[in-house]
Amino acid sequence: xxxxxxxxxxxxxxxxxxxxxxGAQSTASRLAGHPRGxxxxxxxxxxxxxxxxxxxAASTLDRVDKREGVPVAVARYLSENGxxxxxxxxxxxxxxxxxxxxxxxxxxxxxxxxxxxxxGSFCALAETGTLLxxxxxxxxxxxxxxxxxxxAVVSKKRVVVCMEDAWDLLRKExxxxxxxxxxxxxxxxxxxxxxxxxxxAHGPFRVHIIITDE
Amino acid sequence: MEITSARFKKVASxxxxxxxxxxxxxxxxxxxxxxRARAIKDLDNFEExxxxxxxxxDHCLANLDQYLEExxxxxxxxxxxxHWVESAAEMTRxxxxxxxxxxxxxxxxxxxxxxxxxxxxxxLERGGIDVRETDLGEYIIQQANEHPSHIIAPATHKSxxxxxxxxxxKHQRPRLDDITKLTHEAREILRPHFLDAxxxxxxxxxxxxxxxxxxxxxxxxxxxxxxxxxxxxxxISSIEKCIPTLxxxxxxxxxxARSATGQSxxxxxxxxxxxxxxxxxDGPEQFHVIIVDIGRTRVLGSDLRPALxxxxxxxxxxxxxxxxxxxxxxxxxxxxxxxxxxxxxxxVGLEKALDLPNAATMCNQCGVACPVKIPLPDxxxxxxxxxxxxxxxPASQRAGMGAWAWLASRPFLYGLATKVAVRLGKxxxxxxxxxxxxxxxxxxxxxxxxxxxxxxxxxREIYAARKKN
Amino acid sequence: MRVGLFVTCLADLMRPSIGLAALKLLEQTGCEVVVxxxxxxxxxxxxxxxxxxxxxxxxxxLVAEFSDCDYVVVPSGSCSGMIKTHxxxxxxxxxxxxxxxxxxxxxxxxxxDFLVNVAGLDDIDARFDGTVTYHDSCAGLxxxxxxxxxRELLSKVAGxxxxxxxxxxxxxxxxxxxxxxxxxxxxxxxxxxCEDVExxxxxALVLGDLGCMLNIEGKLRRRxxxxxxxxxxxxxxxxxxxxxxx
Numbered sequence: 001x002x003x004x005x006x007x008x009x010x011x012x013x014x015x016x017x018x019x020x021x022x023g024a025q026s027t028a029s030r031l032a033g034h035p036r037g038x039x040x041x042x043x044x045x046x047x048x049x050x051x052x053x054x055x056x057a058a059s060t061l062d063r064v065d066k067r068e069g070v071p072v073a074v075a076r077y078l079s080e081n082g083x084x085x086x087x088x089x090x091x092x093x094x095x096x097x098x099x100x101x102x103x104x105x106x107x108x109x110x111x112x113x114x115x116x117x118x119x120g121s122f123c124a125l126a127e128t129g130t131l132l133x134x135x136x137x138x139x140x141x142x143x144x145x146x147x148x149x150x151x152a153v154v155s156k157k158r159v160v161v162c163m164e165d166a167w168d169l170l171r172k173e174x175x176x177x178x179x180x181x182x183x184x185x186x187x188x189x190x191x192x193x194x195x196x197x198x199x200x201a202h203g204p205f206r207v208h209i210i211i212t213d214e
Numbered sequence: 215m216e217i218t219s220a221r222f223k224k225v226a227s228x229x230x231x232x233x234x235x236x237x238x239x240x241x242x243x244x245x246x247x248x249x250r251a252r253a254i255k256d257l258d259n260f261e262e263x264x265x266x267x268x269x270x271x272d273h274c275l276a277n278l279d280q281y282l283e284e285x286x287x288x289x290x291x292x293x294x295x296x297h298w299v300e301s302a303a304e305m306t307r308x309x310x311x312x313x314x315x316x317x318x319x320x321x322x323x324x325x326x327x328x329x330x331x332x333x334x335x336x337x338l339e340r341g342g343i344d345v346r347e348t349d350l351g352e353y354i355i356q357q358a359n360e361h362p363s364h365i366i367a368p369a370t371h372k373s374x375x376x377x378x379x380x381x382x383x384k385h386q387r388p389r390l391d392d393i394t395k396l397t398h399e400a401r402e403i404l405r406p407h408f409l410d411a412x413x414x415x416x417x418x419x420x421x422x423x424x425x426x427x428x429x430x431x432x433x434x435x436x437x438x439x440x441x442x443x444x445x446x447x448x449x450i451s452s453i454e455k456c457i458p459t460l461x462x463x464x465x466x467x468x469x470x471a472r473s474a475t476g477q478s479x480x481x482x483x484x485x486x487x488x489x490x491x492x493x494x495x496d497g498p499e500q501f502h503v504i505i506v507d508i509g510r511t512r513v514l515g516s517d518l519r520p521a522l523x524x525x526x527x528x529x530x531x532x533x534x535x536x537x538x539x540x541x542x543x544x545x546x547x548x549x550x551x552x553x554x555x556x557x558x559x560x561x562v563g564l565e566k567a568l569d570l571p572n573a574a575t576m577c578n579q580c581g582v583a584c585p586v587k588i589p590l591p592d593x594x595x596x597x598x599x600x601x602x603x604x605x606x607x608p609a610s611q612r613a614g615m616g617a618w619a620w621l622a623s624r625p626f627l628y629g630l631a632t633k634v635a636v637r638l639g640k641x642x643x644x645x646x647x648x649x650x651x652x653x654x655x656x657x658x659x660x661x662x663x664x665x666x667x668x669x670x671x672x673x674r675e676i677y678a679a680r681k682k683n
Numbered sequence: 684m685r686v687g688l689f690v691t692c693l694a695d696l697m698r699p700s701i702g703l704a705a706l707k708l709l710e711q712t713g714c715e716v717v718v719x720x721x722x723x724x725x726x727x728x729x730x731x732x733x734x735x736x737x738x739x740x741x742x743x744x745l746v747a748e749f750s751d752c753d754y755v756v757v758p759s760g761s762c763s764g765m766i767k768t769h770x771x772x773x774x775x776x777x778x779x780x781x782x783x784x785x786x787x788x789x790x791x792x793x794x795x796d797f798l799v800n801v802a803g804l805d806d807i808d809a810r811f812d813g814t815v816t817y818h819d820s821c822a823g824l825x826x827x828x829x830x831x832x833x834r835e836l837l838s839k840v841a842g843x844x845x846x847x848x849x850x851x852x853x854x855x856x857x858x859x860x861x862x863x864x865x866x867x868x869x870x871x872x873x874x875x876x877c878e879d880v881e882x883x884x885x886x887a888l889v890l891g892d893l894g895c896m897l898n899i900e901g902k903l904r905r906r907x908x909x910x911x912x913x914x915x916x917x918x919x920x921x922x923x924x925x926x927x928x929x
Binding site (some may be wrong): 003004006007008010011012013014015018019023024031034035036037038039040041048053056057084108110111112127128130135136137140141142145160162163165167176177178179180181182183184185186187188189190191192193194195196198199200202204205 | 238241242245257258259260262263266267273275276277278279280282283284292298299300304308348349350351354367368369370372373374375380393394396397398402404406407408417423424425427433434435436437438441442443453458459460461462463464465467468475476479480481482483484485486487488489490491493494496498505508509510514515519565666
Binding site for chain 2 (some may be wrong): 685699703722723741822825826869871
């Protein structure tokens with residue numbers, strides 16, 4: 001642990017000589033109060049902004065009345081795009097009538113062979129068209145990552161204005177961070193060759209968002 | 215990484231004369247600048263946010279010990295194994311030890327500048343570990359056995375054709391001539407490695423003290439793969455990456471992608487807190503974070519301190535007229551462009567990078583683009599002053615500047631000397647009033663351009679004569 | 684209102700017409716103009732070369748020379764920027780000068796900025812028949828906030844049309860000692876600036892800093908361009924665009 005002590009004491013020495021430390025009080029209050037920084041003016045309608053920004057982030061969108069309508073919407077999207085009619089979903093959707101919609105959907109985590117992954121979402125950020133996915137027992141991180149097509153279901157009521165609102169929601173409803181929190185804004189992409197944008201670098205080629213109105 | 219900054223001038227001239235490099239730079243030039251300019255318009259209080267981000271970064275640095283301790287408390291509570299190291303050698307040794315004690319044969323790696331600084335890949339490979347870079351740009355660079363030329367677009371100096379040749383040779387597949395196909399071929403080649411690697415190594419964009427998390431930002435999804443698929447995950451982070459709260463993350467995220475690529479947000483922001491939890495179906499069994507100093511505390515106590523605010527967006531190089539024309543390799547180490555001209559001397563030693571703080575026009579296109587308001591020209595000037603103090607600057611320059619100050623402090627002598635000089639200058643300029651070849655330091659000027667000649671009389675003498683009348 | 688004109692050493696030596704033009708313009712505003720006869724250099728070359736001592740000596744001298752002026756006006760963005768944004772830091776460790784330097788910095792103006800925002804110069808008694816394009820010099824733009832002022836004044840010159848170039852805010856590559864230390868890079872940047880200038884087919888390039896002028900004009904002539912005039916904004920506004928210097 002010598003390195004730890006050496007580093008911390010060098011930091012203290014550097015800061016002491018510049019007399020810049022704000023003191024334990026201010027760090028503790030910042031951590032406890034986690035104040036927001038200045039926000040841009042966000043005068044838009046959150047749902048419309050979420051839709052607009054998702055499209056700008058190259059996601060596609062659909063809307064259904066109730067979660068029971070999700071399988072039909074997924075089937076329509078997959079068939080219209082000539083994609084495989086089978087895949088994996090988060091267990092929260094195991095009860096839906098997938099086979100009735102012509103789909104073969106397994107409620108397990110994804111492996112490298114799965115082509116379609118259906119997930120829910122903790123919430124969505126209007127400001128940037130972003131999905132917030134938490135990892136967990138029932139929320140497999142691989143489902144939104146390994147398949148070429150990621151379909152995400154988000155309830156209209158779970159569209160929050162900005163990332164700061166998402167943190168507050170997370171603090172209120174979960175109270176701690178899961179192993180991984182992932183903000184996803186559209187399909188995987190790269191522009192590492194001649195600054196030319198290509199989708200499907202390592203993650204999904206497409207992200208399809210189904211908004212439920214309930 | 216080997217430091218070649220001492221050859222700056224020579225390499226810069228080579229790059230200026232290399233048509234392939236110039237074509238690649240011409241393609242990149244302006245795109246980043248235009249994209250950023252468009253992206254920041256989305257924030258009606260951009261300057262206010264920028265100031266707040268600079269303030270937050272300063273606040274972090276001023277209380278870094280406390281935030282690092284808080285981060286460590288929270289990270290450890292979540293099951294993260296925290297290591298502290300002071301030097302590059304120590305860091306690479308700890309990474310290799312973690313790999314060996316877990317019988318790791320293959321590592322997948324997401325981009326890390328700290329990895330570049332410490333030569334980690336080479337060290338692990340010498341230790342018998344198979345290391346795969348997974349960011350497309352880094353993968354290209356690794357295959358070509360080169361170094362990155364930009365911190366967020368590592369292969370920006372290579373053309374599609376270069377990459378097509380490289381992939382055909384390395385992948386042993388038919389040559390592709392389409393950027394989409396090349397990208398997808400790399401995806402196909404790397405996918406099995408993501409699935410069967412034993413260990414993932416990532417950097418960290420930030421450590422969040424409030425939650426003990428490490429955060430990485432990617433567009434490709436390789437960061438998510440690297441932090442989710444292998445059974446061991448090691449994140450390496452230097453100390454200054456620590457920020458207080460999740461709200462501070464949100465603040466800085468409004469600036470990072472906009473300043474870097476002109477996106478409103480990066481595709482994936484992944485916040486990792488500890489290893490796989492009980493019942494989780496995925497995630498690593500072990501999560502190690504290595505907290506690294508390597509020169510940071512030295513900079514913290516120096517007048518270069520504001521450079522530690524850096525959030526590695528690359529805006530300074532994108533906006534630098536020098537970088538735009540010579541690219542990143544001439545800078546000779548991990549960080550090119552204006553921030554490199556400060557960090558390289560700070561981290562590897564001023565004497566090894568004498569040109570870097572001087573090779574800037576002080577135009578401040580970097581400073582106004584920096585999302586955390588690092589006064590880059592001022593920091594470069596401090597390094598120039600240090601060169602003077604240590605007598606590392608050219609003796610001729612010190613003598614010349616001294617002589618100029620001596621003369622210019624003596625108005626009478628100055629008047630006489632300048633009267634003579636402007637008359638000689640006018641004579642030398644001839645009929646077209648243009649100097650084509652200058653002696654001494656002026657040779658460097660007239661190699662590439664002329665110099666309009668003086669007009670034969672100084673303002674001071676004209677003005678004095680006029681007053682007399 | 685007592686206005687001190689700091690001509691700058693570069694204009695004193697290389698292009699006195701800029702100083703004369705600035706003088707004429709300031710006199711047109713009705714100000715009392717003083718031109719301290721001992722003035723030389725603001726110390727910027729030494730400052731940017733890391734020669735702090737040399738820079739301090741010259742800065743102290745300038746502060747003393749202009750201490751009885753209500754304003755210091757400079758026909759240069761970079762020299763006015765030196766006084767306004769760097770003197771306080773440069774002289775910070777010399778207690779008796781620091782306050783004076785700060786006082787002076789607060790009263791220092793780039794010429795066109797002063798003409799528009801302090802003196803409120805309305806009538807421009809000058810004619811230029813042709814198209815001009817304006818280069819924003821780095822320090823003028825980014826240290827002194829000079830952008831609209833010269834354009835506003837130029838638009839009042841009879842016969843003159845402004846045609847903006849692409850990349851007007853891009854550095855021309857002068858950079859003081861940079862130009863003689865890294866000649867290849869500097870000349871490349873000047874080349875790119877010349878391309879932007881030439882693309883406008885303007886009759887003249889107008890700008891507010893002599894360093895950039897020498898760099899760009901020198902490059903234009905080396906490229907074989909003998910027709911594009913390179914003029915200081917003060918020369919155009921004062922109607923002194925010929926070769927005469929008196």
